[in-house]
Amino acid sequence: QSVLTQPPSASGTPGQRVSISCSGSSSNIGRDTVSWFQQLPGTAPKLVIYSDNQRPSGVPDRLSGSKSGTSASLAISGLQSEDEADYYCAAWDGSLKGWVFGGGTKLTVL
Amino acid sequence: QVQLQQSGPGLVKPSQTLSLTCAISGDSVSSNRAAWHWIRQTPSRGLEWLGRTYYRSKWYYDYAVSVKSRITINPDTSENQFSLQLNSVTPEDTAIYFCARVGVTGALDYWGQGTLVTVSS
Numbered sequence: 001q002s003v004l005t006q007p008p009s010a011s012g013t014p015g016q017r018v019s020i021s022c023s024g025s026s027s028n029i030g031r032d033t034v035s036w037f038q039q040l041p042g043t044a045p046k047l048v049i050y051s052d053n054q055r056p057s058g059v060p061d062r063l064s065g066s067k068s069g070t071s072a073s074l075a076i077s078g079l080q081s082e083d084e085a086d087y088y089c090a091a092w093d094g095s096l097k098g099w100v101f102g103g104g105t106k107l108t109v110l
Numbered sequence: 111q112v113q114l115q116q117s118g119p120g121l122v123k124p125s126q127t128l129s130l131t132c133a134i135s136g137d138s139v140s141s142n143r144a145a146w147h148w149i150r151q152t153p154s155r156g157l158e159w160l161g162r163t164y165y166r167s168k169w170y171y172d173y174a175v176s177v178k179s180r181i182t183i184n185p186d187t188s189e190n191q192f193s194l195q196l197n198s199v200t201p202e203d204t205a206i207y208f209c210a211r212v213g214v215t216g217a218l219d220y221w222g223q224g225t226l227v228t229v230s231s
Contacts (some may be wrong), residue, residue, distance in 0.1 A: 047219050
């Protein structure tokens with residue numbers, strides 16, 4: 001059981017907007033920033049959002065992040081087939097003194 | 111461009127020590143603006159943070175409670191790399207192990223390629 005809670009799956013058709021939620025607590029999302037990672041099969045996670053809503057260089061602006069209280073969301077607009085992947089949220093947990101992750105959401109582009 | 115290159119055996123016998131190394135290019139293990147982490151991934155437990163080391167005038171180490179009695183992360187300034195040692199492994203330690211960096215963004219921004227380590231006799 002992961003410390004952060006994500007839905008196991010999400011789906012959408014090309015061009016649609018999808019959103020993935022991440023729920024935590026006051027010791028992690030409530031006190032520190034949230035990151036989001038995209039993981040393709042057989043590869044390492046790739047940072048796509050940091051500091052709740054910032055995109056690293058090279059990440060398309062179709063991806064956006066938001067946070068409110070102890071929950072965060074990743075939104076992908078203009079869905080493309082290349083967005084099909086597993087997505088994970090993460091945050092530093094001040095009580096556990098370590099990074100905690102969501103269980104991952106498998107995004108399917110129908 | 112930061113790159114992290116992992117090396118180490120893919121098979122370890124139960125009760126023995128798992129050892130992996132992460133070689134850094136494009137940054138320094140001694141940087142006072144970075145921290146160096148080990149994370150593992152399994153289908154059942156997902157992504158699990160194991161620990162980190164970082165330098166801020168002296169070396170600091172933090173370890174996950176779940177492995178604290180068995181883990182050591184060591185920086186190697188001469189080779190610009192850092193290592194993971196996990197003692198007394200069991201089949202439950204079978205996982206893909208990743209090294210990663212936290213930089214000025216405060217996020218895990220660069221990752222190694224991952225090493226599948228299987229604990230089996």
